[in-house]
Amino acid sequence: xxxxxxxxxxxxxxxxxxxxxxxxxxxxxxxxxxxxxxGCCRNLVALYSKVGNTFASNAADEVSFLEHTAFRKKVFxxxxxxxxxxxxxxxxxxxPLKNVLKPAFIAAIIxxxxxxxxxxxxxxxxxxxxxxSVYTDTASVMIMETRKEKHTIIWFSGS
Amino acid sequence: xxxxxxxxxxFCEKExxxxxxxxxxxxxxxxxxxxxxxxxxxxxxxxxxxEESLEILQDVFIKAFQTIDQxxxxxxxxTWLRKIALNMSLNLKRxxxxxxxxxxxxxxxxxxxxxxxxxxxxxTPETRLAEKQGENGIMAGIAGLxxxxxxxxxxxxxxxxxxxxxxxxxxxxxxxxxxxxxxxRQLIRDQIGDKFES
Numbered sequence: 215x216x217x218x219x220x221x222x223x224x225x226x227x228x229x230x231x232x233x234x235x236x237x238x239x240x241x242x243x244x245x246x247x248x249x250x251x252x253g254c255c256r257n258l259v260a261l262y263s264k265v266g267n268t269f270a271s272n273a274a275d276e277v278s279f280l281e282h283t284a285f286r287k288k289v290f291x292x293x294x295x296x297x298x299x300x301x302x303x304x305x306x307x308x309x310p311l312k313n314v315l316k317p318a319f320i321a322a323i324i325x326x327x328x329x330x331x332x333x334x335x336x337x338x339x340x341x342x343x344x345x346x347s348v349y350t351d352t353a354s355v356m357i358m359e360t361r362k363e364k365h366t367i368i369w370f371s372g373s
Numbered sequence: 374x375x376x377x378x379x380x381x382x383x384f385c386e387k388e389x390x391x392x393x394x395x396x397x398x399x400x401x402x403x404x405x406x407x408x409x410x411x412x413x414x415x416x417x418x419x420x421x422x423x424e425e426s427l428e429i430l431q432d433v434f435i436k437a438f439q440t441i442d443q444x445x446x447x448x449x450x451x452t453w454l455r456k457i458a459l460n461m462s463l464n465l466k467r468x469x470x471x472x473x474x475x476x477x478x479x480x481x482x483x484x485x486x487x488x489x490x491x492x493x494x495x496x497t498p499e500t501r502l503a504e505k506q507g508e509n510g511i512m513a514g515i516a517g518l519x520x521x522x523x524x525x526x527x528x529x530x531x532x533x534x535x536x537x538x539x540x541x542x543x544x545x546x547x548x549x550x551x552x553x554x555x556x557x558r559q560l561i562r563d564q565i566g567d568k569f570e571s
Contacts (some may be wrong), residue, residue, distance in 0.1 A: 227555045234529060234554065236536055265561055266530035268511045269418065273531065276423055277413045285427065286405050289434050290398060296435065297396070 221254045229258040233266070342367055386450050393441040401438050408451060409434075412458050418527040419462040421516050426462075433458045455532070459542070463524065510565030517564060522557040525550055 224245065231237050232245045249256045342358040345366075356369040392400025412433060417426040436457055444453055515523060528539045540547045 226559070227551065230555055230558055231551065234536070236551070261562065262558055264507070265511050265515070265526075265558065268508045269515055269526070269530050272508075272512055273414045273418045277410065277417050277426075279423075280410070280413055280427075282405075282409070285409070285431070286402060289401070289405065289431050292431060292435055293398075293401065293438055296439065 221252050223248060223252070224255055226258060229255050230262055233259055233262040387446075389450065390441060390444060390446070393438060396438075401434065404437065404450070404454075405434055408454050411451070412454060415455065415527065415531060416458050416462050418531050419459075419520070419524060429458070429461050432461055436461070456542070459524070463520065507565060511561055514561030514564030518557050518560055522553050522560070525553040526557045529554060 228237070228241075228245060232242060235242075237245060245255070249259055342360050345357045345359050347356040348354065353370065353372045355371075358367040358369065359365065360367070389400055389403055393404065409430065413426060413430050416429050416433075417423060420426050420429065433454065437454055444450070515526070518526065524543065525539060528534045528542060534542065536547050536550045539545075539550045543550075545553075
């Protein structure tokens with residue numbers, strides 16, 4: 215029977231939906247009954263099923279020649295190549311190393327800045343200034359004074 | 374098909390995903406062992422070119438390995454991989470390359486050989502010839518389909534997805550899925566003409 219011959223009861227779309235399992239139970243039952251007597255719809259259903267089967271078996275035949283080992287080796291090589299260019303991960307985690315280093319660097323900058331900012335109010339031992347010094351053949355004396363507290367330091371060195 | 378993983382699959386997948394996130398090669402190997410055949414078939418069904426399909430398949434696994442952090446786990450790994458494979462297969466750049474190749478690659482290359490090798494004993498040579506011509510006609514019809522029609526046909530026939538699932542996957546209306554399938558079948562039917570015997 216010519217597959218293009220039209221059925222008066224059902225359209226081609228219904229035959230397609232029947233093959234696809236998209237008709238509800240009631241309509242699918244009615245259509246199943248119908249194709250017992252309608253060669254036109256039966257042919258369409260057979261053709262649509264054959265399209266799916268032929269397509270699937272053709273694809274399966276074509277891909278059956280996949281050389282798994284060679285293919286996987288190729289993927290590994292490509293991945294390793296890309297990995298070398300890729301950022302390193304933080305040990306023991308999936309977090310990229312730069313995701314850890316970046317905040318750590320920013321935190322270090324902030325802490326250093328704060329330290330410098332508050333360092334004026336913190337007690338700092340300043341270097342002393344040399345007030346006077348005497349050097350002889352047998353000894354040296356140096357008199358120093360701290361800048362803020364004005365403490366006098368006498369440094370003596372004998373030979 | 375947005376298939377939710379079973380409890381057993383979930384734990385296996387969870388381990389697999391963890392391994393991939395840690396950059397382990399044996400996790401990638403396990404991923405390939407599980408999914409390469411299915412994905413290769415899917416990609417081949419869209420491109421109809423083995424060489425092209427292998428390139429895409431390789432890219433799919435590389436991308437999956439590198440973007441595993443983006444996998445949220447609300448679908449199975451297989452669904453996620455299928456999405457990547459579909460996107461890559463439908464990539465615009467490849468599309469033109471693929472079309473160019475198809476112009477030089479008719480679908481009757483094995484016709485004569487398989488007639489001798491694969492026929493059933495009860496068939497007559499005439500029946501086998503008619504059957505083979507029918508199959509070649511179907512494959513030629515499929516190869517000649519516009520990509521949007523073929524993609525819907527692939528998801529229906531190869532992935533056995535429902536119209537709802539296809540509409541979600543391709544972000545088109547359910548009615549459009551039905552129309553595209555109908556149109557695809559009409560074009561295939563026109564291609565095979567009277568070569569088909571039920």
